[in-house]
Amino acid sequence: MKDPEAFTSDSALSCENYVSVDNLRNLKLFSKIVKPLRINLFSVDDLNLDNVNELITSDEAKKYNVTSLIEICNRTVGKKFGLMDFRQTIRDTIIDANFDIHILISRKTLEEDSIENLKRKLSELRNKHEIIAVKADDIKILKWAAHDRRVDYITVDLLSSHLTIDKALCSLMKQHNKYFELTLSPLLLSDNKLVSAAIRSGKKIFKLISSTNTHFILTMNPKSCYQLRNGIQIRYLAQLLDIPFNRSNKSVFDNQLIIALKNTMKLDRSNIVDGIREDG
Amino acid sequence: MVVITRDRYVVFQVLSEEDLPNLSLIKAKIWDEYQKIFGISGTTGAGLFFDNYKEGGTGIIRCDHKALSNLMAILSRITNISNKDVILIPLYTTGLVNKAKSYLKTLEKQIIKELSEGNRNGRS
Numbered sequence: 593m594k595d596p597e598a599f600t601s602d603s604a605l606s607c608e609n610y611v612s613v614d615n616l617r618n619l620k621l622f623s624k625i626v627k628p629l630r631i632n633l634f635s636v637d638d639l640n641l642d643n644v645n646e647l648i649t650s651d652e653a654k655k656y657n658v659t660s661l662i663e664i665c666n667r668t669v670g671k672k673f674g675l676m677d678f679r680q681t682i683r684d685t686i687i688d689a690n691f692d693i694h695i696l697i698s699r700k701t702l703e704e705d706s707i708e709n710l711k712r713k714l715s716e717l718r719n720k721h722e723i724i725a726v727k728a729d730d731i732k733i734l735k736w737a738a739h740d741r742r743v744d745y746i747t748v749d750l751l752s753s754h755l756t757i758d759k760a761l762c763s764l765m766k767q768h769n770k771y772f773e774l775t776l777s778p779l780l781l782s783d784n785k786l787v788s789a790a791i792r793s794g795k796k797i798f799k800l801i802s803s804t805n806t807h808f809i810l811t812m813n814p815k816s817c818y819q820l821r822n823g824i825q826i827r828y829l830a831q832l833l834d835i836p837f838n839r840s841n842k843s844v845f846d847n848q849l850i851i852a853l854k855n856t857m858k859l860d861r862s863n864i865v866d867g868i869r870e871d872g
Numbered sequence: 873m874v875v876i877t878r879d880r881y882v883v884f885q886v887l888s889e890e891d892l893p894n895l896s897l898i899k900a901k902i903w904d905e906y907q908k909i910f911g912i913s914g915t916t917g918a919g920l921f922f923d924n925y926k927e928g929g930t931g932i933i934r935c936d937h938k939a940l941s942n943l944m945a946i947l948s949r950i951t952n953i954s955n956k957d958v959i960l961i962p963l964y965t966t967g968l969v970n971k972a973k974s975y976l977k978t979l980e981k982q983i984i985k986e987l988s989e990g991n992r993n994g995r996s
Contacts, residue, residue, distance in 0.1 A: 818957040828944035
């Protein structure tokens with residue numbers, strides 16, 4: 593008889609791309625839930641790079657094997673490493689640690705009401721966070737954000753009062769190689785009306801995304817630790833929005849990891865984009 | 873015409889900080905959620921059957937192979953049972969009941985081992 597570990601393949605690796613800091617307050621409960629779910633990569637909202645470093649050096653975090661993406665990348669400094677090597681290193685680290693490792697990534701979600709405010713915030717925060725996402729109700733702001741190199745994701749809320757994306761935005765996102773981030777937490781609500789509205793709007797959004805073949809990622813944005821779900825569960829939940837299982841295979845770990853690694857390398861080497869270095 | 877139904881067996885685990893709910897509560901919740909999303913016709917077509925539920929919070933759910941993805945979505949949707957925060961984790965899916973049972977056995981041994989290790993650490 594094989595042991596339970598042997599049944600798990602690499603596809604079982606999972607990432608939660610939108611965790612709030614409140615979830616990390618009770619690290620014991622967080623670790624207890626996350627270990628059997630095998631979620632190892634977390635983008636923590638409102639936590640900048642300094643906060644992440646503080647957190648991982650605390651005594652409690654050491655007990656639960658909490659680390660950061662930069663720390664793992666720094667272990668390989670000196671060797672000539674590319675993006676794919678780093679990706680493999682992260683995968684190997686998780687599997688070697690028997691899935692009992694929590695890798696933190698700093699993230700900021702910007703919810704601004706004008707393009708001017710967004711520009712100002714982006715210039716302030718771009719060196720402090722590895723991931724920057726934009727969430728807005730105004731499609732003009734989203735269209736501006738879609739072509740900005742500092743923005744990684746555009747977060748789409750399934751419960752917003754009106755559809756915040758259109759075909760033009762989707763093709764703009766595709767053109768600039770940006771990702772939509774679909775948060776599936778409304779699907780866990782107990783109110784039938786809200787769940788129905790979320791499914792209806794989710795189906796419309798995916799139809800648009802699918803028609804232009806734009807990249808997307810799936811996340812839960814959990815309000816509590818009990819709303820955390822692993823990659824496979826998220827992909828099954830996404831089927832309620834007519835997202836085929838085989839189209840979401842990279843949307844729960846690979847895409848998130850690649851974007852986070854690209855940004856980590858960019859910050860580490862002070863690059864504006866790949867190969868172009870910033871002065872000063 | 874003979875119709876052969878193909879079944880799938882899902883090994884699942886219930887996690888909670890409080891006392892684990894009993895099987896009847898879990899069953900009722902899953903049936904209720906399934907009916908809410910897929911209707912009565914979908915629920916009867918799924919052929920759900922609960923088996924081998926142990927106090928450690930592990931068990932097996934049998935379903936029709938066409939209803940597997942629906943069942944998985946429903947298990948993911950559940951966040952509380954009788955006002956207790958819980959999480960239902962599908963751990964292993966197979967088409968053979970014996971394989972599911974042997975996986976469950978290994979899993980239970982592992983849980984008992986972890987519990988005894990936890991108690992030992994707690995005492996020291």
